[in-house]
Amino acid sequence: MRGVFQEDDRKTTDNLFGRDEEIQNILSKLITRDPVFIVGYRRVGKSSLAHAVSNLIVGDHFAHVYCESGFNNTGDIINRVKDTLNSKIETRTKSFVVGKLIEIGLSKTKADRLIQEFENSTIIILDEAQRVTNSGIIDDFLTWVTKHLGSTTRVIITGSEVRLLHGLFKRIHGNPNRIITIYPFEQKVATDFILKGFEQNDFPISREEAKEIYSTLGGTPGAIIAAAEHIILEGEDIDTATEREKTTEMKMMIEELNNIASEYTVETQSFVKKLSINEWQIYDLSFFTEDEKKLLEDLIRFGFIKPNEKGYIVYDPLIREALKEWGGVI
Ligand SMILES: Nc1ncnc2c1ncn2[C@@H]1O[C@H](COP(=O)(O)OP(=O)(O)O)[C@@H](O)[C@H]1O
Ligand SMILES: [Mg+2]
Numbered sequence: 001m002r003g004v005f006q007e008d009d010r011k012t013t014d015n016l017f018g019r020d021e022e023i024q025n026i027l028s029k030l031i032t033r034d035p036v037f038i039v040g041y042r043r044v045g046k047s048s049l050a051h052a053v054s055n056l057i058v059g060d061h062f063a064h065v066y067c068e069s070g071f072n073n074t075g076d077i078i079n080r081v082k083d084t085l086n087s088k089i090e091t092r093t094k095s096f097v098v099g100k101l102i103e104i105g106l107s108k109t110k111a112d113r114l115i116q117e118f119e120n121s122t123i124i125i126l127d128e129a130q131r132v133t134n135s136g137i138i139d140d141f142l143t144w145v146t147k148h149l150g151s152t153t154r155v156i157i158t159g160s161e162v163r164l165l166h167g168l169f170k171r172i173h174g175n176p177n178r179i180i181t182i183y184p185f186e187q188k189v190a191t192d193f194i195l196k197g198f199e200q201n202d203f204p205i206s207r208e209e210a211k212e213i214y215s216t217l218g219g220t221p222g223a224i225i226a227a228a229e230h231i232i233l234e235g236e237d238i239d240t241a242t243e244r245e246k247t248t249e250m251k252m253m254i255e256e257l258n259n260i261a262s263e264y265t266v267e268t269q270s271f272v273k274k275l276s277i278n279e280w281q282i283y284d285l286s287f288f289t290e291d292e293k294k295l296l297e298d299l300i301r302f303g304f305i306k307p308n309e310k311g312y313i314v315y316d317p318l319i320r321e322a323l324k325e326w327g328g329v330i
Contacts, residue, residue, distance in 0.1 A: 194228075216243065264292075282311045
């Protein structure tokens with residue numbers, strides 16, 4: 001599929017939808033040269049974002065490395081990075097980058113400054129870092145980068161498992177402000193995303209239909225694209241495709257919820273009831289046990305629950321459904 005519905009995660013800012021704020025946030029963190037962590041549950045858009053940001057500021061000069069559980073030592077990662085970088089030719093052009101940065105909402109001055117900051121930089125994306133079970137390997141890799149690639153190299157690490165947070169982040173640079181959580185699209189952005197994607201693939205739908213899709217499937221871009229693929233490429237009707245993808249997505253989410261919760265002693269039903277009691281707006285943490293608070297913190301970190309001005313909120317309709325099913329709450 002074309003445009004924002006492109007099915008893989010090698011996105012550029014041209015076909016990445018609705019993440020301008022996240023891009024700016026990542027750029028401002030990358031400037032300080034320490035590694036940046038992008039976390040969130042599966043299919044929410046971590047890899048695409050890392051790819052688009054890298055492409056934006058260094059053109060072709062980045063290595064997108066998918067970690068493998070078979071990476072048993074630091075050398076495995078280093079070799080993969082070297083291979084990837086060696087096969088690249090430099091393609092960035094300054095004026096192009098400035099234009100793109102202005103498109104995502106930066107002023108000309110800021111864009112110019114960023115270009116200077118990242119001049120001759122290289123980026124390494126360590127994608128799915130949770131697959132490297134021994135966090136010492138990543139630790140050593142970062143040390144190697146600093147020592148051998150110098151200060152022009154930046155590292156972006158993505159991960160979708162809580163183990164990553166609890167193991168890796170505590171050991172290395174566990175500074176919370178280096179971590180960026182990716183949340184699902186909220187209603188308006190999701191609806192616009194759906195409309196645009198269908199439109200770009202010569203399959204225009206109405207705003208009402210787009211809203212319907214969102215209310216069933218939520219704002220996880222990967223889930224929306226998977227459903228759209230069945231509709232656009234296979235001619236399936238919207239309701240069937242959306243419902244089926246909903247089942248798939250909910251299963252994945254529940255798996256992830258179980259994963260996260262396995263670290264704590266929490267009674268899931270009573271926990272979910274506490275979350276949902278005020279229309280999924282959480283005002284007051286004093287009703288939660290210590291373990292529930294820790295679980296809540298992880299759910300926030302992985303994008304299931306979002307902080308807002310009143311406390312925390314579960315806004316995504318599919319995450320609500322998944323939580324209800326998980327907790328056995330009707
Ligand atoms: N902001 C976005 N705009 C357009 N497509 C997106 C966006 N975020 C994710 N996608 C698409 O959704 C799918 C899943 O995204 P991906 O980046 O692989 O998620 P993750 O790395 O979090 O598992 C991919 O096909 C990707 O192209
Ligand atoms: Mg990914």
